[in-house]
Amino acid sequence: MTYRRMAGAAAVLLAAGLGLAAQSPASAAPEASPCGAAAMVQETLPNGTTWQLCWRINNLAGLVLNNVFVSTKLQPEPVQVLSSIRLAQLNVPYDTGETEYNDLTEYGLGGWSLETITDSDCRNGSKRVGTDGSDNPEQRAVLCVSAEPTGQAYRLNEYDYDPETGEESQTLYTEQGYDLVLRSISKVGWYEYVSEYRLSDTGQITANLGATGDLAPNEYSTADNGWPIGKQARDYATMHYHSAFWRVDFNIGGKGGEAVEQYDTKLDGQGTMAAKLLTTKKAIAKEGSYTKVDRRWWRVVSQKSLNADGHQRSYELGLGADDPYEGHPETQPDVTFTQANLCEKWASDNAADPECPLESRTIIDFAANKEKLTDPVMWVRAGFHHVPRDEDQSPMPMHWQGFQLIPRDFTAMNPLTPDARKDLNGNPQPQD
């Protein structure tokens, strides 16, 4: 389904038809995502970017995306990005030190935790029906799919001067952006969690966990580990973490076998006008855990899939606000890369899975033997330390945590490049 370009408020209208596309996969990629129509999302955003994927609910992980492909105006053939992405653990320790939950492996975001999506939850989108991932075959609305405006996508006011005629001209290129958004909601204890994936028309993928619902009742907190809510300082809401992990398995260009690289930029003395900086690349050839420092980033790069310029396609990890939970070795690193192993399902408490009763319980154990990375899996942690406030009652306003996967050389130019600028690939610009 292709939508006409329309301004932000009108996106409500376009989203209303989103559910229909499942019955009519576009001819461009009939085989790309091998799942039935009910489990497929295939949508073209107003700027011409099409995302196609399979979704399902896992009893413990909640929403799972598989076989994620993207095509853009600039690259009309669908190209695979991900084999899968899903949550991989959610540690909720209370600052009192007396309580810690593993919300995924002990409770699960699927099954009876999975809330039914209402019209109000999905006002700008279309509800999708499926099972809750447990043995219960009941079908109900468990997913909301919507297209949401993201604001200014780009702007370029180009000035031109013709020396022969002396004529000056201007051309304005300006465009608004859109995300395809998938959301499910799970009620675990006092909290309601929103598992959200935003697939942008730029090719970016954002994984988010939102938390709302209600504050947990007082767990004998004091001013040291709680925050006074209600009149004066009689009752303290307990401070706590939501420390989440996601498991990301790339399959860039459908080729697999990606390499992992770490980039660091360091001061390398003073030039004549400015500080001299040096950027170095380190290959991460073996399993291991990594933590960010300033100007450090990682990418997963295809060895075989190239963009139209002959550059290796890759995705970069973008970490946002992030409070590392120091309680366990596995909750401290920002990212861990391991060799793919179907039984390594959860970032921690892995042995709780009856299908895979491994000795190795955590990603630290998975990586301990420093296996060679020929098929890397990326485990990303995004922690949020929640210091409650009066405004958290009630219901609690949504708070968010997550990360981005940012395309790097996936297409040869900005996938939203207007037709008039398609020939301007490379440096120097042709006005020279």
Ligand SMILES: [Cu+2]
């Ligand atoms: Cu909280």
